[in-house]
Amino acid sequence: MARYGLVINVKRCIGCNSCTVACKNWHQIGAGVEGRRRVVDVTSGRYPRLSKWIFPISCMQCDEAPCITVCPTEATFRRKDGIVALDAAKCIGCKQCIDACPYHARYFDEKKGVADGCDLCSSRIDGGLQPYCVESCATRAMVFGDLSDPQSDASRLIRSEKGIQLSPQKGTKPKVYYIGILGSALEMSIV
């Protein structure tokens, strides 16, 4: 069975937030809510010797996902292909998943009264497509793929570019990997 994940090549990200808007466009998520994707900017150091890192963050698609464990109605669930998804019809708006997520990856949609987060565009994947933000990223900075297949582009990239996870010490086993970035810069984004 497939085990889908995402590789974010920070070397290519220009922080344009096209993916942020892409997700809202594709999933028809209105303005005024956080949405499923955000871009963080970590600038440190002093002029002119500074380091500036910009990269996107969304649901890490954890293999050990506390959002699933805490959800009282099984609205948040894992699909057979490993994707953590959410059935809005079952969501009672208790926000427990939002609180449980160590990556601040979920948001609450006040209008609909439900939690929401990235599901790697599972409905597109079911139709044989790529996640929309991956497809339309302004710089092709992301690679989607099956991590159980060692020959997939995503698996190869993680191996060859030594992909790292954000805060692996949280123990949730993310399936989103970053390449081309120092672990320390990555960590700074969630404090």
Next chain:
Amino acid sequence: MGESPDRIVSTLCHGCSYGGYNCGILAYVKHGKMVRVAGNPYNPLSEGRLCPKGQSAVQWVYNEQRLKYPLMRIGERGEEKFKRISWDEALNLTAEKLRAIKEAYGPEYIMLSKGQSSSWLGLHHFLWMRFLHGMGSANLGWWGPYVCYGPQLMYHKLVIGGPTYARADYDNADLIIEWFTGGGTGGASRGGVETTDTNMRSVPVKILDRLEKGARLVIINPQLIPIGANGRTYKWMPVRPGTDSALALAMINIIIKEGLYDKDFVGKWCDGFDKLIEHVRQYSPEEVEKITDIPAKDIRAVAREYAKTKRACIRVSESPEKRDLQGFAMAIPILIAITGHLDRPGGNVWFHPACRLGFDTLVKTVPEEMKARIFGGEKFYIKFRGRTTCDLTSTIEALITGRPYRPKAMLWFGTNFMGTGRNPALIAEAVKKLEFIVAVDVVPTQATRYADIILPAATRYECDGEPTIWQDHLAIANKVIEPLWEARNELEVTLDLACRLGMEKDFWNGDYNAMLEEFVGPSGVTIEELRASGPKGIYVPRTELMDKRERYEMVFENLPNKKVQLYNSTLEQNGYDAMPTYKGEPEDPVTTPHLLKEYPLIFTDEHSQYYNHHSWMRNVPWLRELRKDPYAKINPETARQYGIADGDWMEIESPHGMMKAVALFFAGLRPDTIMGQHGWWQGCTALGLPEYPGFNGGTNPNVLYNYEQRDPMTENLTKNTLVRIRKTTPPDGVAPLKEMM
């Protein structure tokens, strides 16, 4: 997706530089509504990518802030009282007025101005020129020459000839110098300012692809631009604003002195090298260090590296200096030429489309005596262009003083005079003297408030749009939905108006498709074929010329001796400097150090960012929520000295005026510099954000700049000054015109 669309329409984005060849969009329609967009993977320019502006197309179309109905002024001009009228009334009234003015005074009393939002060198551009020329006037004016990229072209042509800019050939470059560019922030998936000639399919993607192959990226900019983040910068040179030409001249000096220039090229293709050697001697790296604040050793290093790297390109976008435009705009092509980087792979190359679309703009039918009456006709750059456009600052002066004569009517297509023009108060005073103004736009702007007739333009997604070409690929912007409210296609409106003015013979008898056919004619493809081609579009045969390099005979053809003019006798004969000289800006730390006590900081503004286009698109909620406030970037260490926190409103005051902006902390900006952005005025109703005033005390950086001192040849207005800052309260919001809503 749960719900499948009823249809998917292939079209082109309306986000930046409308009228040219934009990123390909697939628009999803459900129950007659455009519900979402996706990138068109077949489009060779964008290959499925979109920037945030393209992604937001739906919110741009279904925006409550759009102009919805034709309006007519009922109060005094500027009093902002309008009433709704029908299209028929509006166009008849317009035709009547234009006819009367033409008869009573003459056609030159009618002017036409367009903005980048409505068209840039596409069909719109052609049609509006034809319209104006058809009326017998040549008074076409726009702000581009004052605030944008364009005016450098005259200097480039004077130095290195060519049909247009010699652009960065990223695909083959080993060293990339981004000189005061946004690194593609203006149109992230397409890349900055574009015309049909460019290779800038996508500045960021091209640069990134090349960096992956080991190319080095040099950024010359007072701030670290996003393309330089994430460890991508090889060298960042945070030059002091206003001094870039000194830096370029020092580089030329070093390259000559150390014998690093391309001797064959200079010997064979350049005129005036000896004079250049003499001239640049004054720009020693040590002297220039004092001016630019870039260490002499760094200037040497970058000069050497550029000269020694065979495949090295420089991209300039908007010029960092405007009063001193000549210095910068001539030094850059000289630098490119003497190092042998001109029209060679990986250098700066002329890109040609396989063919040029278009039709006759009837310019030849405008009598010479009319061209002689053009505003600013005595200015060098107006003459250089064959007096086919007028000079806008001269026009403003003519309106105020009545000399040499006061124009009576103006047609504005997608242009926001007060938002993008320098000295907005003077512009407002000037346009109040007009007898008749028609403004056509998608949204009400600061300028439409002054109009007599306001006409709601449809977005590109509501029009059977125009064909466009990029290199050898033809695409067409197909209609996604019928126009909303009473909005209409600006092209159709122009044809309609032309017919009402009795010009139907020259305007295809109002037949829209006939116009499109003539426009696409040079490609040999018909409109029907193009529409039928769907998302793939049509490739036309490439020409031999497109893929050739070192086309010097052709590009230097119109230059004296058919050679690069390192020393420019044409300019000398006209009483101008024959070589580039660093002059500084009207106010900057080097030119006016005495002002530093009162105004200790430098102010300039960046041209573009990801979420809007000039003064457009702040009404789009998905974009606006990413950057809510009119901002000015400030180094946190500087801010602290003034007790300013991130997000505080700041008062920014220059010797000429005051604006307010929200402090945006950025450690990657020179601590002596405040970096604003032009175009902030619009409110965002959906997010409850008010409109801000565009005059003194508002959010418009144009009030800060010196209006008197200009580049002598192009009339370019500076975008550098000195300021003092303090923490303040937000400006009062401006109530939107309720009649427009």
